[in-house]
Amino acid sequence: MSEPLITTPLRERAQQALGDRFLHEALDIATTKFIDLRREAFGDFPQGEGLRDRARAIKEATLQQLDRHLERLIDNVERLGGHVHFATTADEARDVILDIARRTGARMAVKSKSMATEEIHLNDALAAAGVTPVETDLGEYIIQLAHERPSHIIAPAIHKTKGQVAELFARELKREVAADPEVLTRIARAELREKFLQADLGITGANFAVADTGTVVLVTNEGNGRMVTSLPRVHVAVMGVEKVVPSMTDLMVFLSVLAKSATGQKLSVYTTLVQGPRRAHELEGPDEFHLVLLDNGRIAQIGGALREALYCLRCGACLNVCPVYRQIGGHAYGYTYPGPIGILLTAMLNGTRSVKELAHASSLCGACADACPVRIDIPKMLIELRKEVDEAKLAPWPERVVFKAFARLLRLPALYRLGGPLGRLLQRPFVRGGRIRALPLFFGHWTRTRDLPPVAARTFQERWTALEREIR
Amino acid sequence: MTARADFLARIRGEMAKTRGLFPAAAAERPARPRERLDVLRRELIERWPQSLERFRVEFERVAGVFHRVASASEVPAVLEGICRAGGAHSVVTWATPRLGIDAGPTLAAAGIAVHAMPATVPPLEERRRLREVIAHAEVGVTGAELAIAETGTLVLRSAAGQPRSTSLLPACHVALFDRAALVETLEQVGIALEAWHEGVPPEGQGAVINFITGPSRTADIELTLTRGVHGPKEVHAIFVDAGLRAGG
Numbered sequence: 001m002s003e004p005l006i007t008t009p010l011r012e013r014a015q016q017a018l019g020d021r022f023l024h025e026a027l028d029i030a031t032t033k034f035i036d037l038r039r040e041a042f043g044d045f046p047q048g049e050g051l052r053d054r055a056r057a058i059k060e061a062t063l064q065q066l067d068r069h070l071e072r073l074i075d076n077v078e079r080l081g082g083h084v085h086f087a088t089t090a091d092e093a094r095d096v097i098l099d100i101a102r103r104t105g106a107r108m109a110v111k112s113k114s115m116a117t118e119e120i121h122l123n124d125a126l127a128a129a130g131v132t133p134v135e136t137d138l139g140e141y142i143i144q145l146a147h148e149r150p151s152h153i154i155a156p157a158i159h160k161t162k163g164q165v166a167e168l169f170a171r172e173l174k175r176e177v178a179a180d181p182e183v184l185t186r187i188a189r190a191e192l193r194e195k196f197l198q199a200d201l202g203i204t205g206a207n208f209a210v211a212d213t214g215t216v217v218l219v220t221n222e223g224n225g226r227m228v229t230s231l232p233r234v235h236v237a238v239m240g241v242e243k244v245v246p247s248m249t250d251l252m253v254f255l256s257v258l259a260k261s262a263t264g265q266k267l268s269v270y271t272t273l274v275q276g277p278r279r280a281h282e283l284e285g286p287d288e289f290h291l292v293l294l295d296n297g298r299i300a301q302i303g304g305a306l307r308e309a310l311y312c313l314r315c316g317a318c319l320n321v322c323p324v325y326r327q328i329g330g331h332a333y334g335y336t337y338p339g340p341i342g343i344l345l346t347a348m349l350n351g352t353r354s355v356k357e358l359a360h361a362s363s364l365c366g367a368c369a370d371a372c373p374v375r376i377d378i379p380k381m382l383i384e385l386r387k388e389v390d391e392a393k394l395a396p397w398p399e400r401v402v403f404k405a406f407a408r409l410l411r412l413p414a415l416y417r418l419g420g421p422l423g424r425l426l427q428r429p430f431v432r433g434g435r436i437r438a439l440p441l442f443f444g445h446w447t448r449t450r451d452l453p454p455v456a457a458r459t460f461q462e463r464w465t466a467l468e469r470e471i472r
Numbered sequence: 473m474t475a476r477a478d479f480l481a482r483i484r485g486e487m488a489k490t491r492g493l494f495p496a497a498a499a500e501r502p503a504r505p506r507e508r509l510d511v512l513r514r515e516l517i518e519r520w521p522q523s524l525e526r527f528r529v530e531f532e533r534v535a536g537v538f539h540r541v542a543s544a545s546e547v548p549a550v551l552e553g554i555c556r557a558g559g560a561h562s563v564v565t566w567a568t569p570r571l572g573i574d575a576g577p578t579l580a581a582a583g584i585a586v587h588a589m590p591a592t593v594p595p596l597e598e599r600r601r602l603r604e605v606i607a608h609a610e611v612g613v614t615g616a617e618l619a620i621a622e623t624g625t626l627v628l629r630s631a632a633g634q635p636r637s638t639s640l641l642p643a644c645h646v647a648l649f650d651r652a653a654l655v656e657t658l659e660q661v662g663i664a665l666e667a668w669h670e671g672v673p674p675e676g677q678g679a680v681i682n683f684i685t686g687p688s689r690t691a692d693i694e695l696t697l698t699r700g701v702h703g704p705k706e707v708h709a710i711f712v713d714a715g716l717r718a719g720g
Contacts, residue, residue, distance in 0.1 A: 026694070029694075029695065030695055033695055054499060056496075057496040057497060057498075058496075058498045058499060060493075060494065060496035061496040061497050061498045062498065064487075064490075064493055064496065066483055066487060067480050067483045067484050067487060070480065070483065071480065074476065080679070084476070085473055086473060086474040086475065086476055086478075086479040087473065087474065088474045088479070088482075092473055092474060095473065096473050136702065137692070138690045138692040138693070138701055139690075139692035142692065142693070155691070155692060155695070156692070157692055157693070158695070160693075161694065162693050162694050162696075165693055181693040181694060181696035181698050182696075182698055184693055185690060185693070185698040185700075185701050188701065189700065189701055189702060192702065193607075193702070196702075197603075197607060212669065213669045221688070221689050221690060221691075222688055222689070222690050222701040222702045222703065223640060223688040223701070223702040223703025223704075224701075224702045226636070226640050226682065226702075226703065227640065227702055227703075229680070230636040230637055230640065230680070231603075231637070241483070245498075246498045246499075247498065247499065247501045247666070248501070248662055248665035248666050248669065249498075249499045249500070249501040249502075249662040249663075249665075249666060250498050250499045250501075251662070251665070252658050252659060252661055252662035252665070253499055253662075255658060255683075256658050256659075263691075265534075265685070266530070266622065266623040266624075266685070267623045267625055267658075267683060267685045268685065269534075269684065269685050269686055269687070269688055269689055269703070270682060270683065270684060270685075270688075270703065271682070271683035271685075272680065272681075272682050272683075273680065273681040273682070273683075274679065274680055275679045275680065275681075276679050277679065278678075278679060279677065279678055279679050280593070281592065281593055281631075281632040281676050281678075282593065282630055282631070282632065282635070282636075282678045282679065283589060283590070283593055283594075283599060283602065283635040284599075284603070284630075284635050284636050284637055285630070285636060285678070285679055285680065293479070295474075295479070295482075299482050299483055299486050300486060301486075302483065302486035302487055302489075302490060303486040303487065303488070303489030303490040303491075304486075307490070
């Protein structure tokens with residue numbers, strides 16, 4: 001397993017996040033802004049709904065012939081002079097990249113933002129092998145200086161204030177730094193520009209890869225993706241197998257919805273289509289191009305319960321609208337991918353056991369499915385995961401016993417009818433202001449974060465019977 | 473590392489397990505993309521003024537600076553104005569034949585150094601020197617293969633004489649284009665991309681295509697929009713009415 005062991009339970013992580021006033025404010029501002037931007041972008045774009053359907057259909061069609069599309073991608077990348085590597089696990093992916101670094105004598109690697117390399121914890125491995133990893137996306141650079149991990153898929157440092165960023169920069173540069181985003185950005189530009197020009201190795205993820213033409217596609221706003229793929233001698237792109245799309249025509253459908261969903265832009269500033277290493281007649285570009293195709297739990301879901309999560313474009317829209325994410329932020333989830341889709345991806349990468357708590361960190365309100373550009377039915381899969389957690393007996397035993405008893409009760413009408421008066425009797429000491437807010441013993445775990453509605457003074461069945469009598 | 477055959481075999485094994493799939497198709501790509509693109513271009517040329525206007529609006533919305541001149545001979549004066557406004561003394565450009573204009577004499581007369589990139593690849597030593605030149609230049613001048621009206625986007629292809637970093641390292645990027653580059657929608661870009669990849673690629677083609685939609689930006693610190701984080705802080709587009717290419 002590649003994820004570090006999480007020692008504190010979700011309950012405590014969430015509690016800690018809820019107590020962080022700044023985090024709360026930052027999350028509130030950020031997610032609200034993202035929601036508005038996304039709404040505006042699609043509001044001006046009547047064809048957006050149809051394009052989302054098309055994007056979904058393309059993802060499904062691609063999965064149905066994934067082997068063929070990957071083969072075409074591999075053949076085309078090789079035809080263009082690139083090398084393709086296959087990594088079943090995160091360990092294998094890291095080894096492949098370390099091998100390339102070693103063979104090319106790389107001392108420094110510049111990276112553009114990539115969730116796939118976060119997922120395989122590449123930076124630690126590079127550092128241990130004597131290669132200095134430098135994150136170049138401004139948000140990632142900030143959290144690298146802070147030795148933290150991203151808290152949002154597309155805005156990794158939204159949990160930091162400009163004051164905190166200024167302190168980090170001051171410590172790194174050993175001089176006073178003003179807490180002004182403009183100044184801080186200028187400093188990062190100058191610092192990182194040197195690194196771009198010095199680095200031997202450029203490492204990226206891939207937003208898409210086009211099978212037809214052997215093209216790896218990177219979408220950025222800052223331009224670091226372009227730097228990393230133009231200046232160093234070697235470019236390594238790491239991508240999950242599900243990122244392949246059949247054709248350039250398909251690619252344009254995804255580009256039409258991706259940025260609108262993520263930041264509300266019509267297109268991100270830079271969309272970079274990379275087709276192998278520098279050609280002989282080009283002045284610049286890497287001499288070597290490597291594509292690492294990553295499994296790490298994905299392939300097992302092609303025929304699994306989480307198949308639809310393989311459609312994900314990593315736009316972050318489901319995070320912004322999620323009432324749970326908006327309260328606790330990304331770090332409380334504890335793994336690389338936060339938010340509703342993050343729970344599914346965590347289960348995919350690390351197994352069902354890893355989400356026995358997280359599977360419940362959702363109100364199943366469905367806002368995520370509404371926001372998703374490819375309409376992934378996240379709530380349905382969360383329910384599926386809860387079922388698996390239950391069947392694998394990973395849930396706490398009192399919870400399992402209670403639910404089993406409740407299921408039995410629901411199936412026996414006579415017993416259910418008896419439940420009304422019985423419930424009213426038992427709940428009497430616990431109802432406060434028309435709510436059950438606290439229960440004794442281990443039932444208290446349940447009511448710690450949830451209020452239970454009490455059994456009504458007259459149940460629906462009782463009222464129905466009375467009504468029938470009246471009508472007659 | 474896993475071998476290709478084993479990796480693909482596992483995928484096929486899992487694919488065989490999937491049940492209850494709904495019918496789904498990828499987007500339909502044009503059967504003969506080059507012909508399709510030719511037809512599209514003839515349609516577009518009828519509507520270019522509307523496309524240009526939409527491009528201008530969208531380009532300015534993403535903080536681009538739009539210029540329009542009657543003929544290529546007026547471009548150097550516009551470039552000089554941009555350099556003066558930004559206090560620039562060093563300009564890099566794509567190779568002159570690729571660009572369609574030669575701004576050298578005008579800018580040199582104004583005391584601005586112009587470095588046109590070579591159309592062929594020099595030895596490694598010279599390549600290193602040129603990288604320094606590009607890295608220290610304040611303005612980079614390029615052409616544009618496409619200008620997308622829907623999004624205000626410029627599409628650039630790397631090639632011999634068209635290095636990637638001309639539009640990346642200098643703090644100010646200026647792109648020249650004419651009506652032949654105008655397309656209306658992202659969907660039409662799909663047709664162009666399909667056409668560019670049909671059959672044997674043209675001589676001198678590079679390995680990168682870039683879509684550029686305004687200046688480099690970030691909102692990573694408290695969601696405050698800041699321009700020019702790694703790429704250019706300023707992007708200008710100069711539209712040439714009479715065309716840049718021979719007969720264009």
